[in-house]
Amino acid sequence: MLKNSILSIMALALTVSCKTTGSGTSSAASQPVSNCEIVIVGGGVAGLHTAYRLGPQYGEKICLFEKEARYGGRIYDIAKSPDQVAGPFIAVGGRRVMEGQSIVIALAKELGIELQEPPPQDELTQARGMSAINKDEMIKAFPGLPVNLQAGAYEGQLYDKLLKGPERAHVEKYKNLHDYVIAAVGQPGFDFLHETYRFRADFEYDLSAKAYLEYLDEENNAGAICPSGNCRILYPAGGMSAFARGLESKARGMGVRFFTSEPVLSIDKVASGYQIKTGKSLLITPKVVIAVPPVALANVGGNIPAAIRSQPQFKALIGVRVTTIAQWYDQPWWHGIKAKDGKVVWRAWTTGNCINSVEIPQEPYAAAQNVIRVVYNDQLDCVLKWETLANTPAAMEEEINKGLTMLFANNGVTQPVTITKPSKTVYWEWPDAWYFIRAGNNYSNLDIYKWAVQPLPGEDIALVSEGYNPQRSAWTDGAYKSSIHYLNTSFGMNLPGVEP
Numbered sequence: 001m002l003k004n005s006i007l008s009i010m011a012l013a014l015t016v017s018c019k020t021t022g023s024g025t026s027s028a029a030s031q032p033v034s035n036c037e038i039v040i041v042g043g044g045v046a047g048l049h050t051a052y053r054l055g056p057q058y059g060e061k062i063c064l065f066e067k068e069a070r071y072g073g074r075i076y077d078i079a080k081s082p083d084q085v086a087g088p089f090i091a092v093g094g095r096r097v098m099e100g101q102s103i104v105i106a107l108a109k110e111l112g113i114e115l116q117e118p119p120p121q122d123e124l125t126q127a128r129g130m131s132a133i134n135k136d137e138m139i140k141a142f143p144g145l146p147v148n149l150q151a152g153a154y155e156g157q158l159y160d161k162l163l164k165g166p167e168r169a170h171v172e173k174y175k176n177l178h179d180y181v182i183a184a185v186g187q188p189g190f191d192f193l194h195e196t197y198r199f200r201a202d203f204e205y206d207l208s209a210k211a212y213l214e215y216l217d218e219e220n221n222a223g224a225i226c227p228s229g230n231c232r233i234l235y236p237a238g239g240m241s242a243f244a245r246g247l248e249s250k251a252r253g254m255g256v257r258f259f260t261s262e263p264v265l266s267i268d269k270v271a272s273g274y275q276i277k278t279g280k281s282l283l284i285t286p287k288v289v290i291a292v293p294p295v296a297l298a299n300v301g302g303n304i305p306a307a308i309r310s311q312p313q314f315k316a317l318i319g320v321r322v323t324t325i326a327q328w329y330d331q332p333w334w335h336g337i338k339a340k341d342g343k344v345v346w347r348a349w350t351t352g353n354c355i356n357s358v359e360i361p362q363e364p365y366a367a368a369q370n371v372i373r374v375v376y377n378d379q380l381d382c383v384l385k386w387e388t389l390a391n392t393p394a395a396m397e398e399e400i401n402k403g404l405t406m407l408f409a410n411n412g413v414t415q416p417v418t419i420t421k422p423s424k425t426v427y428w429e430w431p432d433a434w435y436f437i438r439a440g441n442n443y444s445n446l447d448i449y450k451w452a453v454q455p456l457p458g459e460d461i462a463l464v465s466e467g468y469n470p471q472r473s474a475w476t477d478g479a480y481k482s483s484i485h486y487l488n489t490s491f492g493m494n495l496p497g498v499e500p
């Protein structure tokens with residue numbers, strides 16, 4: 001059950017749904033909707049991008065229906081106070097762009113979005129009672145790692161073994177990723193990767209080893225992610241929602257019709273086309289672009305979603321649950337978390353207290369807000385723990401404080417700091433933060449990406465979303481590429497950025 005809440009220290013017991021924030025126009029309750037030549041279901045970045053690119057040709061013949069009162073889906077930025085409708089915002093979902101994501105970088109330029117690049121700072125790792133700035137030092141807590149001790153960069157060595165080692169040739173014989181990793185780097189290697197990495201779910205969910213390694217090939221390809229070689233990470237001023245705002249406003253300017261707070265309830269094939277039923281309207285269209293991820297498609301009725309859901313490709317997708325918690329403070333106590341090299345810590349991973357990962361924004365736009373992401377967790381047992389704690393805001397804040405205290409107060413490697421009381425806490429749970437391919441089938445990421453363009457042979461129905469592009473799992477890059485692949489394939493567009 002998705003549960004999200006804002007709690008404020010000023011009114012600690014107050015729990016307010018986050019879901020009412022955002023902007024957009026709604027169709028009038030009784031207004032008939034007609035002449036929709038293309039219906040787009042979902043106003044996340046994949047749906048918005050599709051509307052924006054088709055806008056010049058189809059304009060008002062495009063009707064986009066969005067369930068929420070806001071656009072952006074898993075791109076969701078919030079302000080400290082609901083009155084701050086123009087921000088500043090901080091993300092409860094996606095935050096960053098890598099310099100190698102050429103489509104996203106080009107789109108930022110096209111939409112006039114400034115990308116800010118903070119100077120590199122330190123990262124802290126904590127596991128098995130030990131803390132380190134240099135992750136290699138963690139080897140002391142993980143005896144028996146199958147690495148060349150003299151060469152250093154142990155994490156990189158382990159990933160090299162997973163991606164380029166001899167076991168890769170036999171990857172298809174392993175039941176799942178877990179078994180493959182154990183075979184390739186042993187239990188100590190598995191434990192090191194699992195406990196000192198930020199994304200734990202990768203090692204815990206029942207994932208297809210073959211598909212995951214394909215994803216990792218691209219994810220670990222420095223040329224693809226950080227062509228300059230120093231992994232430049234960029235943050236949009238205005239938050240990632242600047243993309244959603246930009247796409248929506250440009251598409252609206254081209255005449256595209258938008259309907260917010262209007263979920264599509266069912267899609268049915270009928271004699272005259274596809275019948276779309278929303279909370280407010282009933283219409284017929286010849287073409288449907290379903291821009292909602294698998295978890296949302298599960299809730300749409302009608303014979304078309306049912307036929308898609310019955311396909312083995314759809315069943316092969318598995319969503320990862322993620323919790324994020326943001327906290328605002330009156331004073332930025334984290335400025336004191338400095339290592340011996342004089343740099344501050346901007347990211348930390350820990351196995352303690354279900355914190356999993358902390359992120360302290362450094363880019364000027366977000367850093368000025370005195371807000372940090374205190375929990376970024378994809379470990380399933382911890383998602384459940386936070387879900388329960390969120391019912392008792394004071395207990396949740398106490399648990400966060402315990403975790404931050406263990407991580408930063410006196411870890412022996414950074415200057416001690418005193419963690420103060422937050423002025424506001426926002427808890428958010430994503431039931432489908434991103435998608436991978438589950439174990440037990442032979443689909444490649446490419447198979448799913450191609451299938452999504454026309455999942456039902458003979459039908460003018462497409463799926464576009466990060467959820468149908470597991471090669472670029474967890475990135476808006478994946479959503480845009482899914483949309484571009486559809487536009488190039490079905491409309492003969494020649495949009496750059498997707499490999500043949």
Ligand SMILES: Cc1cc2nc3c(=O)[nH]c(=O)nc-3n(C[C@H](O)[C@H](O)[C@H](O)COP(=O)(O)OP(=O)(O)OC[C@H]3O[C@@H](n4cnc5c(N)ncnc54)[C@H](O)[C@@H]3O)c2cc1C
Pocket residue numbers: 041042043044045046047065066067068071072073074075092093094095096097262263264265291292293296297299300322324430432433434464465466467474475476477478479
């Ligand atoms: C915690 C977190 C961190 C992330 N970090 C990053 C990052 O740093 N950088 C990055 O690039 N990416 C990041 N991502 C991934 C990125 O947010 C997603 O890949 C991307 O936003 C997916 O877009 P989408 O359009 O495919 O799907 P979604 O964003 O899920 O959009 C689907 C839309 O459909 C709507 N909808 C659902 N059901 C219906 C219905 N029945 N009728 C009408 N509308 C409906 C939803 O409300 C939503 O607006 C992160 C994601 C999460 C959750």
